[in-house]
Amino acid sequence: MITGIRSLRTFAVAVLLMAAAGCSEFYEAHYKDTRELLVPEKEFILPAEGAVDTTVVVYAIGEVAMEYLDGEVSWATVSRTAESGDFKLVVTCAPNEAYRRMFRLKFSLEDTGITDTLYIKQEGIISPYIESAAPFKTVGGKLPETADFKISTNIPEKDLKKDITYLSGGEDWLEVTQVTETSAKVLAYRNETPQGRKAVISLSHMDGWNQLHQLKLYLTQASRDGNIGTVISFAEARAKASPEGTVIEDDLILEGVVISDSRSRNMALNPAVNYNAVDSTYALRTAYFQSKEGDLGFRMLFDRPEDNIFAFGTALRFNLCGAVIIREAAPERYTITGITSSNMVSAEEGGIVVDKSRTIASLTPEDVYTYVSLAQTEFAFKDGAYTNIHEKFALNSMTNKSLSPYNRLDGWASLIVDNEGSAILAPVNTHCNWRRTGSGVQKGTGTTRGIIVHEQMPRWGNTGDYQIRVVDNTGFAMSWNEDSSFSSFARIKRKSPSVDFKNYGSWNEMYTYAGLATPVPSDDISEEKPVAEADMYVENQLEPFVTSTDKPLDWKENLNSLTASKSSSGDKIEGETNDNYATWIAASLEGWYDYDEADNITGYNGFRIEMSTENLSGTSGMLMTFDMAAGNYSIATAKMFPAHWCVEYSIADGERVMVKELYTGMDHFYLRPLPYTDSMSSGYQYRQTLYSAMGYTQHAFLLPAEVLGKEDVKVWIRPYDDVLTTTPMVWDEETDTEHMKKGMQVDTYIRFGEINFRYR
Numbered sequence: 001m002i003t004g005i006r007s008l009r010t011f012a013v014a015v016l017l018m019a020a021a022g023c024s025e026f027y028e029a030h031y032k033d034t035r036e037l038l039v040p041e042k043e044f045i046l047p048a049e050g051a052v053d054t055t056v057v058v059y060a061i062g063e064v065a066m067e068y069l070d071g072e073v074s075w076a077t078v079s080r081t082a083e084s085g086d087f088k089l090v091v092t093c094a095p096n097e098a099y100r101r102m103f104r105l106k107f108s109l110e111d112t113g114i115t116d117t118l119y120i121k122q123e124g125i126i127s128p129y130i131e132s133a134a135p136f137k138t139v140g141g142k143l144p145e146t147a148d149f150k151i152s153t154n155i156p157e158k159d160l161k162k163d164i165t166y167l168s169g170g171e172d173w174l175e176v177t178q179v180t181e182t183s184a185k186v187l188a189y190r191n192e193t194p195q196g197r198k199a200v201i202s203l204s205h206m207d208g209w210n211q212l213h214q215l216k217l218y219l220t221q222a223s224r225d226g227n228i229g230t231v232i233s234f235a236e237a238r239a240k241a242s243p244e245g246t247v248i249e250d251d252l253i254l255e256g257v258v259i260s261d262s263r264s265r266n267m268a269l270n271p272a273v274n275y276n277a278v279d280s281t282y283a284l285r286t287a288y289f290q291s292k293e294g295d296l297g298f299r300m301l302f303d304r305p306e307d308n309i310f311a312f313g314t315a316l317r318f319n320l321c322g323a324v325i326i327r328e329a330a331p332e333r334y335t336i337t338g339i340t341s342s343n344m345v346s347a348e349e350g351g352i353v354v355d356k357s358r359t360i361a362s363l364t365p366e367d368v369y370t371y372v373s374l375a376q377t378e379f380a381f382k383d384g385a386y387t388n389i390h391e392k393f394a395l396n397s398m399t400n401k402s403l404s405p406y407n408r409l410d411g412w413a414s415l416i417v418d419n420e421g422s423a424i425l426a427p428v429n430t431h432c433n434w435r436r437t438g439s440g441v442q443k444g445t446g447t448t449r450g451i452i453v454h455e456q457m458p459r460w461g462n463t464g465d466y467q468i469r470v471v472d473n474t475g476f477a478m479s480w481n482e483d484s485s486f487s488s489f490a491r492i493k494r495k496s497p498s499v500d501f502k503n504y505g506s507w508n509e510m511y512t513y514a515g516l517a518t519p520v521p522s523d524d525i526s527e528e529k530p531v532a533e534a535d536m537y538v539e540n541q542l543e544p545f546v547t548s549t550d551k552p553l554d555w556k557e558n559l560n561s562l563t564a565s566k567s568s569s570g571d572k573i574e575g576e577t578n579d580n581y582a583t584w585i586a587a588s589l590e591g592w593y594d595y596d597e598a599d600n601i602t603g604y605n606g607f608r609i610e611m612s613t614e615n616l617s618g619t620s621g622m623l624m625t626f627d628m629a630a631g632n633y634s635i636a637t638a639k640m641f642p643a644h645w646c647v648e649y650s651i652a653d654g655e656r657v658m659v660k661e662l663y664t665g666m667d668h669f670y671l672r673p674l675p676y677t678d679s680m681s682s683g684y685q686y687r688q689t690l691y692s693a694m695g696y697t698q699h700a701f702l703l704p705a706e707v708l709g710k711e712d713v714k715v716w717i718r719p720y721d722d723v724l725t726t727t728p729m730v731w732d733e734e735t736d737t738e739h740m741k742k743g744m745q746v747d748t749y750i751r752f753g754e755i756n757f758r759y760r
Contacts, residue, residue, distance in 0.1 A: 141191030169197025294354025297369030315351030419485035444479030461670025486758035542591030606718020
């Protein structure tokens with residue numbers, strides 16, 4: 001109901017005065033009509049239950065005529081309280097038990113030609129819909145044949161408009177014979193031509209508010225000889241691929257099963273296209289399609305998101321004609337691009353998805369883009385959510401709607417390990433609302449089911465040959481208890497604030513990755529086994545960080561982290577720095593390296609962990625996992641630091657042995673800075689770059705069984721080489737471009753989230 005008539009009148013007078021002031025010809029023309037006829041609110045929406053005495057105000061100078069543009073309606077009455085000058089309309093409507101509806105009133109100022117239109121809309125109890133999970137059919141060509149499409153609609157056939165667009169084979173060879181709530185029958189006449197034919201049938205309904213509800217059905221008819229194309233195997237289709245892409249010019253039919261789901265937002269990493277924008281359509285355009293046997297698969301990249309409508313388990317046949325097949329290497333994998341709805345031949349629900357059982361170590365290139373179960377897996381980090389990130393920099397979403405995000409980044413990954421001591425990353429996109437449900441991740445072991453992919457994540461670093469993308473969170477089928485394939489030995493654990501996972505929204509986990517708590521010094525395994533000792537030292541002894549080389553780090557003093565508190569509104573959580581403690585290890589860049597007299601690098605200083613394992617025994621070895629980052633959410637602390645880091649161990653001060661990263665197989669990994677806002681530093685404008693992380697990157701290393709049962713074991717996390725990460729002033733990937741030289745006076749900020757040692 002409109003109130004405040006006096007204020008609206010004041011507005012009209014103000015408009016008149018502005019025009020009278022004659023400031024410009026623009027204002028005079030712009031406000032000419034407003035001075036004489038003004039309908040301040042052009043649209044009113046009334047509830048389906050009916051409404052009484054909804055008041056509309058019209059301001060006018062002179063006589064005004066009113067007419068129903070769509071004819072008078074029986075479900076509403078309009079009464080007018082004046083015949084000239086300013087007046088009110090009182091609208092009363094009856095309850096609406098059908099679709100939403102609308103009528104329009106046109107006002108005309110006599111003798112001037114000035115008009116204005118008012119829209120009165122009413123909601124309906126019934127919301128119209130029309131949809132189909134499998135809108136693709138194929139029929140023969142030798143005889144007339146009816147295609148029976150399964151649909152779901154509540155729109156009567158009489159209210160549907162039926163249009164046919166013929167894509168090939170001439171016109172007038174189809175007829176829509178029947179539409180019910182559950183099916184649409186389309187008759188195809190006999191094909192007299194030697195080629196197949198294609199058409200699109202559109203069933204549409206324009207509702208009372210002029211909103212279009214439309215379903216498109218795609219029909220392919222075989223030639224007069226019954227041919228629609230040559231069916232080829234996945235292997236034959238792969239043989240036609242090339243690195244530059246092979247355009248398919250013949251009617252070649254692939255038959256298989258869709259293993260992705262168009263309703264999922266987790267089917268591919270949405271790439272950054274510049275420093276403050278992400279192509280959020282990429283995951284929606286991506287589908288995965290494997291053979292009926294489940295041995296080989298393709299990635300399908302549609303031209304438009306609306307063409308990718310397939311649910312998990314759809315049995316699909318599509319024509320490769322006009323598509324492009326691309327072969328990529330390391331690992332070998334195959335993508336089909338240039339696909340539209342016109343390529344689809346038929347689709348049926350209920351296809352059987354072959355679920356291959358694999359171990360992480362047994363994955364091969366043939367498993368890429370197929371559906372796989374990885375048994376005896378678990379989350380390496382059991383606190384927090386599927387994406388422990390700084391939400392401020394993630395895409396806006398239902399999960400992240402209250403933080404005014406920068407919308408710059410998408411996708412983070414959780415580290416999955418199995419009982420063999422292998423590891424793989426499981427990326428999860430930030431548009432997945434289930435990524436932070438308030439329950440945290442599963443604490444125990446079980447099966448991880450999903451699609452094996454290969455993706456580059458520049459903000460993470462090297463992610464290995466394979467990752468696994470779950471269709472939704474049910475793909476993480478681990479138990480919720482605390483079981484593990486490995487026995488806990490020692491943990492240097494992050495700060496553990498009181499997180500109430502049961503109350504979604506009461507806690508924002510954006511900072512749960514940010515730092516460490518005081519080591520215990522480790523978890524007590526059982527009453528029969530002694531408490532392990534694991535002390536950590538910083539070998540970088542240069543300012544601004546200085547401590548005794550024979551004294552382990554006092555983690556509470558040096559690495560305590562951010563605390564958190566709820567805002568007064570309760571819907572937004574602010575991160576607060578605990579001023580009593582530092583939140584990083586700040587040390588001179590020079591101190592991470594040793595030099596000879598000629599200033600050449602002769603060695604490296606890092607973080608050294610000392611422990612005794614003399615009471616432990618096992619066959620698989622010691623699994624070491626940690627998450628790590630650089631910087632302090634500021635360009636000032638992210639400008640320059642050692643880019644590549646590695647892990648080494650020694651026994652009884654013997655030879656130091658380098659250990660390979662489990663999910664990459666590489667000697668080193670990339671250190672990434674925490675995100676920061678665009679800022680000025682030393683007179684230069686710095687943009688957020690492609691390599692900035694959204695959170696701590698997670699890493700896994702397996703120390704061999706020889707480290708068990710030893711009195712003196714040392715493990716290092718230290719710089720790998722002289723390569724430095726530098727932050728450029730433009731958005732790009734070229735960050736690891738500088739090399740260390742003695743005399744570089746830069747402070748570095750290195751952070752850990754959690755360091756775990758477990759054995760088996």
